[in-house]
Amino acid sequence: MPADRPRSAEALAEAARRRRRLEHALPWLVIAGMFLVWEVACRAFAIQPFILPAPSLIAESMVKWWQPLLSNAWATLLTTGIGFLMAIVFGLALGVAIGSSVLVYRGLYPLLIAFNSVPKVAVVPILVIWFGAGFWPAVLTAFLISFFPIVVNVATGIATVEPELRDVLRALGARPSDIIAKVGLPRAMPYFFASLKVAITVAFVGSIISETVAANEGIGHLMLVASSRFDVPLVFAGLIVTGVMGVLMYWVAVTIEERTTGWATRGQNDPRLATGG
Amino acid sequence: MATPFVRIDGVAMRYGGVEGTLALRGTSLDVAEGEFIAVVGPSGCGKSTLMRLVTGLWPSTEGTVIVDGREVSGPLSIAGMAFQNPTLLPWRTILANVMLPLEVVQPHRGRLRGERAAYEAKARDLLKLVGLAGFEGKYPWQLSGGMQQRASLCRALVHDPRLLMLDEPFGALDVFTREDLWDVLQEVWLARKPTVILVTHDLKEAVYLADRVLIMSARPGRIIAERAVPYPRPRRLDLTYEAEFQAIVHELRDRISDARRAEASDAR
Numbered sequence: 001m002p003a004d005r006p007r008s009a010e011a012l013a014e015a016a017r018r019r020r021r022l023e024h025a026l027p028w029l030v031i032a033g034m035f036l037v038w039e040v041a042c043r044a045f046a047i048q049p050f051i052l053p054a055p056s057l058i059a060e061s062m063v064k065w066w067q068p069l070l071s072n073a074w075a076t077l078l079t080t081g082i083g084f085l086m087a088i089v090f091g092l093a094l095g096v097a098i099g100s101s102v103l104v105y106r107g108l109y110p111l112l113i114a115f116n117s118v119p120k121v122a123v124v125p126i127l128v129i130w131f132g133a134g135f136w137p138a139v140l141t142a143f144l145i146s147f148f149p150i151v152v153n154v155a156t157g158i159a160t161v162e163p164e165l166r167d168v169l170r171a172l173g174a175r176p177s178d179i180i181a182k183v184g185l186p187r188a189m190p191y192f193f194a195s196l197k198v199a200i201t202v203a204f205v206g207s208i209i210s211e212t213v214a215a216n217e218g219i220g221h222l223m224l225v226a227s228s229r230f231d232v233p234l235v236f237a238g239l240i241v242t243g244v245m246g247v248l249m250y251w252v253a254v255t256i257e258e259r260t261t262g263w264a265t266r267g268q269n270d271p272r273l274a275t276g277g
Numbered sequence: 278m279a280t281p282f283v284r285i286d287g288v289a290m291r292y293g294g295v296e297g298t299l300a301l302r303g304t305s306l307d308v309a310e311g312e313f314i315a316v317v318g319p320s321g322c323g324k325s326t327l328m329r330l331v332t333g334l335w336p337s338t339e340g341t342v343i344v345d346g347r348e349v350s351g352p353l354s355i356a357g358m359a360f361q362n363p364t365l366l367p368w369r370t371i372l373a374n375v376m377l378p379l380e381v382v383q384p385h386r387g388r389l390r391g392e393r394a395a396y397e398a399k400a401r402d403l404l405k406l407v408g409l410a411g412f413e414g415k416y417p418w419q420l421s422g423g424m425q426q427r428a429s430l431c432r433a434l435v436h437d438p439r440l441l442m443l444d445e446p447f448g449a450l451d452v453f454t455r456e457d458l459w460d461v462l463q464e465v466w467l468a469r470k471p472t473v474i475l476v477t478h479d480l481k482e483a484v485y486l487a488d489r490v491l492i493m494s495a496r497p498g499r500i501i502a503e504r505a506v507p508y509p510r511p512r513r514l515d516l517t518y519e520a521e522f523q524a525i526v527h528e529l530r531d532r533i534s535d536a537r538r539a540e541a542s543d544a545r
C-alpha cells in the first residue's frame with residue numbers, strides 16, 4: 001500500500017465507517033441490480049410472462065394475492081419451525097451421543113449416512129400414508145432433512161475437543177458427564193450454530209417439498225395450485241416469499257450465534273473485515 | 278520415612294504401542310506428605326510424562342504408582358495440576374476458569390451453590406495474589422501468555438488440593454514476576470502444607486522452593502540423583518545470592534550436564 005504519509009486516526013476511522021456502510025448496503029444493491037437486469041431483459045427480449053415473468057409482474061401478483069401469500073407463508077413457517085425445533089433437540093442429543101462414544105459412533109454412523117442419502121421426496125408419500133396429507137408430513141420432512149447437519153456438526157465439535165482441555169477436567173477427577181457438560185458442549189457450540197444456518201435453510205426445502213406433494217396449505221401448495229392454473233407470476237411470487245423467509249431465519253440463526261460464541265472468533269466477528277482495505 | 282504419600286516404583290512409560298517412544302524407564306521416587314520436591318532434567322526426558330502418571334491421566338506401561346495409600350488406576354480428585362501450557366477454557370472468563378475445579382471436586386461442588394459469594398471472593402483473592410486483579414472478567418485470549426499461566430496456577434490452587442502438581446508453571450514469565458510468584462507459592466505451601474511436585478528448568482527456582490531436588494536422566498528418564506536443600510523456611514530472595522546457595526545450584530547444573538553428555542554419547 002502506498003501509505004507514505006501517516007494517516008490521521010480520524011481519517012482511518014472515517015474510512016472504516018464508509019467501508020462498513022458499503023458492506024451493509026451491498027446486498028441490497030446486488031438484489032436491486034439483479035431485479036433491474038431481469039426486468040430489462042424481459043422487456044428487451046419480449047419474454048412471455050408464462051415463461052419468465054418480469055419482476056414488475058411478480059410484484060403486481062404479490063399485491064393482488066397478498067392475503068393467500070401471507071397465510072400460506074405462515075403455514076410453511078409454522079411447519080418448518082416445528083420440524084426445525086425437533087431437529088435441534090434430536091440432533092443435539094444424537095450428536096452428543098455420537099461425539100462422546102466411539103461405540104455409538106461406529107454403530108450408528110453408517111445407518112445415518114444411508115438414511116441421509118435417501119431423497120426426502122421419496123419419503124413424503126410414506127409419511128402421508130402414516131399421518132395423512134397436510135401438517136405432519138411437512139413438519140417431519142423438515143425435521144428429517146435438517147437434523148443430519150446438526151448431528152454431524154455437534155458430534156464433530158465434541159469428538160475434536162483438544163486432549164489438553166479434556167485433561168484439565170480429568171486431572172480433577174471429573175466424571176465423563178462433567179467433561180461433556182463443561183468442555184464438550186461449550187466447545188461444540190460454534191459447530192452447532194454453524195450447522196443451524198445450514199439446517200434452517202434445508203428445513204424450508206423439506207417442508208416445501210412435502211407441501212408440493214401432499215398438502216392443503218403452505219407456500220409449496222400455493223405454488224403448485226398457481227402453476228396448475230398457469231399463473232406463473234404467482235409461482236414466482238411464492239418463490240420470492242420463500243427466499244425472504246429463508247434469509248430471515250438465517251439471520252436469526254446468525255444473530256444467536258454471534259451473541260453466544262464470540263469466544264470462538266476471539267471477539268472478531270468476521271476475520272475477513274480485519275484483513276480488508 | 279514413614280509410608281510415603283506418593284510412591285513411584287519401577288515405572289516405565291512408552292507412548293504409542295510397542296514401537297513407540299520410551300519416555301520413562303525404571304523411575305522410582307518417594308515423596309512424603311507435605312513435602313515440596315522439585316524435578317529437574319534435560320528437555321524431553323519425561324518430566325511431563327511423570328506428572329501425567331502421578332495424577333492418573335495416563336496409565337503406566339510398567340511398575341506401580343501409589344498416592345495416599347492407593348494404587349493409581351484413574352485420574353485423582355485430590356490433585357491440583359498446572360500444565361506446561363495454560364490450557365484455560367476459551368469460552369470462560371478468567372474468574373470462571375479459576376473456579377472450574379470448584380464445580381467438579383467434592384466437597385466444594387456440593388457447597389458452591391450455597392456459598393458462591395465466599396468461593397468467588399477466594400478466587401478473586403488468589404487472582405489478586407498473582408497480580409491479575411482487574412482481569413477477572415476478561416477472556417483468556419485477551420491476556421498475555423504469562424498472565425494466562427498465572428491464572429492457570431490459581432486454578433490449580435483454588436480447591437486446596439492435598440497434592441499439587443506443577444509443570445513448569447513459571448516458564449513463560451519474566452524474572453521479576455517469577456520471583457514474586459515463588460514467594461506466593463511458598464506462602465501457599467506454608468499455610469496449607471500440600472505435597473508439591475514441581476517440574477522446572479530453572480535450577481535456582483528448584484533450590485529456592487524445594488525440600489529436595491530430584492535430577493532425571495535423559496530419555497528414557499529416571500531419577501539419577503537427588504539433593505536435599507537444608508534452608509529453613511520462610512526463605513528470602515537474598516538467599517539466592519549467597520555463596521552456599523549458588524554452590525548447590527552449580528552442583529545440580531554439573532550433574533545435569535553429565536546426564537546430557539551421557540545422552541549425546543549414547544546417540545553416537
Ligand SMILES: Nc1ncnc2c1ncn2[C@@H]1O[C@H](COP(=O)(O)OP(=O)(O)OP(=O)(O)O)[C@@H](O)[C@H]1O
Binds near residue numbers: 293299300321
Ligand atoms: N502424547 C505423546 N505421544 C507420544 N509421545 C509423547 C507424548 N508426550 C510425550 N511424548 C514423548 O515422550 C518423551 C518425554 O516427553 P515429556 O513431555 O514427558 O518431556 P519433558 O521432560 O516434559 O520435556 P520438556 O522439559 O521439554 O517439557 C518425549 O520424547 C516425547 O517425544
Ligand SMILES: [Mg+2]
Binds near residue numbers: 325326361444
Ligand atoms: Mg514437559
